[in-house]
Amino acid sequence: MTMDIELIGTAVSLRQAVGTLEALCQDSGYTRKRIDEIISAVAEALSNALRHGNAGEEGRPIRLRARTEGPALYVEVEDAGEGLRTVPPLPDLSRKLAGQDRPTGWGLYLMRSLASDVSFAPRTPGGTKVRMRFDPVAPAGPVGIRLLGGDGHPLPSGDSVDDTT
Amino acid sequence: MTPRSDKKQRAGHCGDVWRATLPPIIGAELDDSLLSDARAAIAGGCREIILDFSRTEYADSPSIGVLILLYQLVQESDVAFAFARLHGQPLVLVERIGLDQRIRMIEPASDSSSNASPTEP
Numbered sequence: 001m002t003m004d005i006e007l008i009g010t011a012v013s014l015r016q017a018v019g020t021l022e023a024l025c026q027d028s029g030y031t032r033k034r035i036d037e038i039i040s041a042v043a044e045a046l047s048n049a050l051r052h053g054n055a056g057e058e059g060r061p062i063r064l065r066a067r068t069e070g071p072a073l074y075v076e077v078e079d080a081g082e083g084l085r086t087v088p089p090l091p092d093l094s095r096k097l098a099g100q101d102r103p104t105g106w107g108l109y110l111m112r113s114l115a116s117d118v119s120f121a122p123r124t125p126g127g128t129k130v131r132m133r134f135d136p137v138a139p140a141g142p143v144g145i146r147l148l149g150g151d152g153h154p155l156p157s158g159d160s161v162d163d164t165t
Numbered sequence: 166m167t168p169r170s171d172k173k174q175r176a177g178h179c180g181d182v183w184r185a186t187l188p189p190i191i192g193a194e195l196d197d198s199l200l201s202d203a204r205a206a207i208a209g210g211c212r213e214i215i216l217d218f219s220r221t222e223y224a225d226s227p228s229i230g231v232l233i234l235l236y237q238l239v240q241e242s243d244v245a246f247a248f249a250r251l252h253g254q255p256l257v258l259v260e261r262i263g264l265d266q267r268i269r270m271i272e273p274a275s276d277s278s279s280n281a282s283p284t285e286p
Contacts, residue, residue: 015190036254037261044226093263096233097240103233106226106262113261 001028002067009050009062009079017064018043021075028068030136037138038073041114042066044107045077045130053079053128072116073134083120083128087145112142121148181212184249189220191255193227196234203235207242214239215271219250224258236268247271 001024007013018039025035046062054060063078091109095101111118115132116139123129147155183206185199203214214235239246251259252274259265 032253033257036257040254040257040261047225093267097236097267099237102230103237104227104230106229110226110258110261114257 001073003065005064006061007064008058009054009060010058011050014043014046014050014062017046021064021066024066025073028073030073034134034136034138037114038075038134041111041132041134042075042077044110045075045132048107049077049079049081049130053081053083055081071136075115075132075134077130078123078127080127083122083130084145084147087147090142108145109142112145114138116143117146118143119146119148121152122150124150181210182215183207183211183213184215184217186217186219187221190223191221191228191231192225193231195228195231199231200234200238203238207238207244211244213245213247215247215249217249218252218255219274221251221255222253224255226258229258229262229264232264232268236264245269250274 003020003024005017005020007017021042022035022039025038030038042064046064049062050056050058054062060080063076065076065078067074088105088108090112091105092101096103111130111132114134116135117131117133119131121129121131149155183203185202187195187199206214216232216235236246238244247269248259248265249270249272251265251270256265259268
C-alpha cells in the first residue's frame with residue numbers, strides 16, 4: 001500500500017488527506033484501534049506542518065507519503081519549515097491541569113506516543129521531513145525523537161533526544 | 166474547520182446536571198462556546214457537568230486543551246465532571262494523554278470502535 005499526496009495546506013485538505021490514509025489503513029488490515037492511533041498521529045504531524053512548518057500560511061504545499069513495508073507503516077510529512085532544533089520536554093498533565101503550564105502543546109507528544117519511531121530531518125533544497133513508523137501495536141510510552149542531519153545520520157550527541165527515561 | 170451544521174454542542178439541563186453533547190468533530194473551536202456555556206450553567210446552579218461524546222468521531226489535540234480548561238473551571242467551582250460515551254479516536258487521545266485517569270468516565274460505548282472518517286460530519 002502506498003500513497004503520495006501533495007496537498008495545499010488548509011484545514012479541510014488536511015482532513016481529507018487523513019481520510020485517504022485511513023481508508024488505505026483499513027485496506028491493509030490494521031485494527032480499528034491502531035487505525036485511530038495512526039490517523040491521530042499523522043493528523044498532528046500535518047497540523048504541525050501547517051501551523052509551524054508553513055508558518056500558518058494556508059495554501060503552501062505539504063506532502064504526505066505513506067507506504068507499508070512488512071507489518072509496519074511508514075509515513076512522511078514534508079513542509080517548508082526549519083523543523084525541530086531541540087526536542088521540547090514531555091508535557092506534564094498534572095501541571096497543565098493545575099494551570100501551571102499552558103493547556104495546549106500535545107501534538108508532538110501524541111506523535112511520540114502513537115508512532116513506534118519518529119524522526120525529523122532537513123529536506124533538500126529546503127524544509128523539513130518528519131518520518132514516523134507505525135508497528136502493528138503502539139508503544140507502551142512515548143518514544144524518543146531522532147533529529148537527523150541532511151545526510152540522514154543522527155545529529156551530534158546532545159541534539160537527538162531520548163527523554164523517555 | 167468544523168462542519169457548520171454541527172458546530173454547536175447540544176446542551177440540556179436536568180436538575181443539577183448540565184449535559185452537553187459535543188459535535189462529530191472537535192478542535193480548538195470547541196472553546197468558542199463550551200467554556201462560556203459551562204460558566205453560565207455553573208452560575209445557574211449546576212452541580213455536575215457531563216460532556217457527551219456519543220456523536221464525536223474525531224478530536225484533535227487543541228480540543229484537549231479546551232477540555233483541560235474546562236477541568237480547571239469545574240475544579241475551581243467544585244462541580245462534578247464526567248465524560249460520557251467516549252469511544253473511537255477521541256478515546257484514543259484521552260487515554261494516551263492520561264485524562265481518563267483524572268476525569269470520571271461514564272456510560273462507556275457498547276461498541277468502542279468507530280467506522281466514521283474524520284472528514285465526515
